[in-house]
C-alpha cells in the first residue's frame with residue numbers, strides 16, 4: 419500500500435521519512451525466564467494463587483499501534499508481529515488438576531515446588547493489576563516478566579517491593595501509568611529491571627518517578643546488569659552511583675527527560691555492552707578515550723547534546739556494532755579510525771557537523787553495514803567504489819551532502835536495498851542501476867538534475883514493494899500514475 423504520495427505538476431513530491439532508527443535495534447525486554455517444567459509437583463497454595471491470578475484478567479490481544487515511541491517519530495516499531503515473538507493467551511491453557519509447574523510460563527523450584535518464575539509476556543492480559551492481586555502471594559518469585567500486556571493504565575502496584583527475592587522484573591510496554599512506586603527500590607537483588615513504556619500522542623510520559631528520585635531509586639540496586647527505563651519520565655541527571663555498578667552491561671534510557679552531564683566513568687565499566695540514551699536533548703556529555711579491552715557493542719546517542727571531539731581511540735571499539743550520533747553536537751574532524759570498525763551494522767551520522775569529512779576507500783572495511791545514514795552530514799568528495807563491498811546494506815542515505823557519485827556501477831552489485839536516498843547527489847539521469855533493485859521500499863532521488871521521462875521499466879520495480887518515492891526538484895517530464903506503485 420502506498421503510504422504517502424502527492425503530485426505537483428509532473429513532479430512527485432513524497433515526503434521522505436527520516437527514521438531515527440537506532441533505538442529499536444537493541445531493545446531486548448524479556449529476561450531469560452526459562453519455562454521448563456520441573457519433575458516436582460507444585461504446591462496447592464501456589465496452584466490456587468496462580469488460578470486466582472488468571473481470574474483477574476480477560477484475554478484480548480492488545481493493539482499498541484495508537485501509542486507512540488518518541489525515538490522513531492513516524493512508526494511504532496514495538497507492535498510489529500514480524501519482529502516480536504508469537505503472542506497468545508498463555509494462561510488460557512492453565513488447567514486445574516494438572517501440575518502447575520508444567521503450565522506455560524510457570525517455573526518452579528525443583529526442590530520445594532514453589533513458583534519462582536513467571537513469564538507472561540505477550541500473553542494478552544487485559545485489565546488492571548490490583549494491589550490485592552494473587553500474584554503477590556507468590557513470595558518466592560525470582561523472575562517476573564509481564565511485558566507487552568494491557569494493564570489498562572493502572573498504577574504499578576507497590577506490592578512488587580515485597581517480592582524481595584526478585585532478580586528479574588520486566589513490566590515494559592504493558593500500559594501502566596502514574597508514578598513508579600518507590601517500593602521497587604527495595605528490590606536490592608535485581609539484576610534485570612525493565613519498566614520501559616510507550617508515550618502518549620502528545621509525547622507525555624505515562625510513567626514517572628517523583629517521591630523518590632532516580633538517584634535514590636537505584637541507590638541500593640547494586641547488582642544491576644540490565645536497566646531499561648525507556649520513556650519513563652525521570653526528570654533527572656544520571657546518578658553518579660551508576661558508575662559503581664560493576665556488573666552493568668546494558669543501559670537504556672531513551673527519552674527519559676534526562677539532563678546534566680553523562681558521567682564519563684560509566685564508559686569504563688568492565689562489563690559494559692551498550693549505552694542507549696537517545697532523545698534526551700538536554701543531556702550533555704563527552705566521549706572518553708576508549709581502550710581495546712572494551713566490549714562495547716552499542717553506542718546510541720541520537721538527539722542528545724553530546725559534544726566535543728570524537729576520540730581517535732574510537733577505533734579501539736572492535737566489537738562496536740551500532741554507532742548512532744544523529745543530531746549530536748560533536749565537532750572537529752571525524753576520526754579516520756572509524757572506518758576500521760569492521761563489526762559495525764549501523765552507522766548513523768545524520769545531521770552531524772564534523773569538519774568537512776570525506777568518505778575514504780576504507781569505507782569498504784565496514785562490510786557488515788546494514789544501515790548507513792549520512793543524511794545532511796556535510797560530507798564532500800567522491801563516493802568510493804569500495805562501497806561495492808557493503809553487500810549487506812539495506813538502508814543507504816547520503817542525501818544532502820556535497821558528495822558526487824560517478825561510480826554508480828558499484829551500487830548495481832548491491833542487491834538488498836530497501837531504502838535508497840540519493841537526494842542532491844548531482845545525478846544527471848535516471849539511474850539504470852535501479853533495474854535490479856526490486857526490494858526497494860523507499861526511494862529518494864530529489865534535488866538532482868535528472869532530465870526526461872521516467873523509464874518504463876521503473877514502474878515494474880515500483881509495483882513490487884515501493885511505498886515512498888520522492889522525485890521532486892528534478893527536470894522530469896511526463897505524467898505519473900499512482901496506481902503503478904504498490
Ligand SMILES: *[C@@H]1O[C@H](CO)[C@@H](O)[C@H](O)[C@H]1NC(C)=O
Nearest residue numbers: 479480481482544545568570
Ligand atoms: C486496554 O484495555 C482497555 C480496557 O481495559 C481498552 O479500552 C484498551 O483499548 C486496551 N488497550 C490496548 C492498547 O489494547
Ligand SMILES: *[C@@H]1O[C@H](CO)[C@@H](O)[C@H](O)[C@H]1NC(C)=O
Nearest residue numbers: 479480481482483484485497
Ligand atoms: C489497531 O489500531 C489501529 C489504529 O487505530 C487500526 O488502524 C488497526 O486496524 C488496529 N488493528 C487491529 C488488529 O485491530
Ligand SMILES: *[C@@H]1O[C@H](CO)[C@@H](O)[C@H](O)[C@H]1NC(C)=O
Nearest residue numbers: 470546547548549550551552
Ligand atoms: C481487589 O481490589 C479491587 C480494587 O480495589 C477490588 O475491586 C476487588 O474486589 C479486590 N479483590 C479482592 C479479591 O479482594
Ligand SMILES: *[C@@H]1O[C@H](CO)[C@@H](O)[C@H](O)[C@H]1NC(C)=O
Nearest residue numbers: 621622623626651652653675
Ligand atoms: C516530565 O516531568 C516533568 C516534571 O514533572 C515535566 O515538566 C515534563 O513535561 C515531563 N515530560 C514528559 C515527556 O512527560
Ligand SMILES: *[C@@H]1O[C@H](CO)[C@@H](O)[C@H](O)[C@H]1NC(C)=O
Nearest residue numbers: 603604630634635636637638
Ligand atoms: C538503601 O539502603 C539503606 C541501608 O539499608 C537505607 O538506609 C536506605 O533507605 C535505602 N534507600 C532506599 C531508597 O531504599
Ligand SMILES: *[C@@H]1O[C@H](CO)[C@@H](O)[C@H](O)[C@H]1NC(C)=O
Nearest residue numbers: 637657658659660661662663
Ligand atoms: C561508590 O562506591 C564507593 C565504595 O563503596 C562509595 O564510597 C561511594 O560513595 C559510591 N559512590 C556513589 C556515587 O554512590
Ligand SMILES: *[C@@H]1O[C@H](CO)[C@@H](O)[C@H](O)[C@H]1NC(C)=O
Nearest residue numbers: 699700701702703723725747
Ligand atoms: C550543550 O553542550 C554544550 C557543551 O557542553 C553546552 O555548552 C551547551 O550549553 C549545551 N546545551 C544544552 C541545551 O544543554
Ligand SMILES: *[C@@H]1O[C@H](CO)[C@@H](O)[C@H](O)[C@H]1NC(C)=O
Nearest residue numbers: 708709710711712734735736
Ligand atoms: C590492546 O592494546 C595493548 C597495548 O597497546 C596490546 O598489547 C594488546 O595486544 C591489544 N589487545 C588486543 C586484543 O588487540
Ligand SMILES: *[C@@H]1O[C@H](CO)[C@@H](O)[C@H](O)[C@H]1NC(C)=O
Nearest residue numbers: 730733753754755756757758
Ligand atoms: C586500522 O587498523 C589497522 C590494523 O589494526 C591499523 O594498522 C591502522 O592504524 C588503523 N587505522 C586507523 C586510522 O586507526
Ligand SMILES: *[C@@H]1O[C@H](CO)[C@@H](O)[C@H](O)[C@H]1NC(C)=O
Nearest residue numbers: 779780781782783785804807
Ligand atoms: C571488503 O571486505 C572484506 C571483508 O569482508 C575485507 O577483507 C576487504 O579488505 C574489503 N575490501 C575493500 C576494498 O575494502
Ligand SMILES: *[C@@H]1O[C@H](CO)[C@@H](O)[C@H](O)[C@H]1NC(C)=O
Nearest residue numbers: 774798799800819820821822
Ligand atoms: C563541493 O565539492 C566540490 C568538489 O567536490 C568543491 O569544489 C566545492 O567547494 C564543495 N562545495 C561545498 C559547499 O562544500
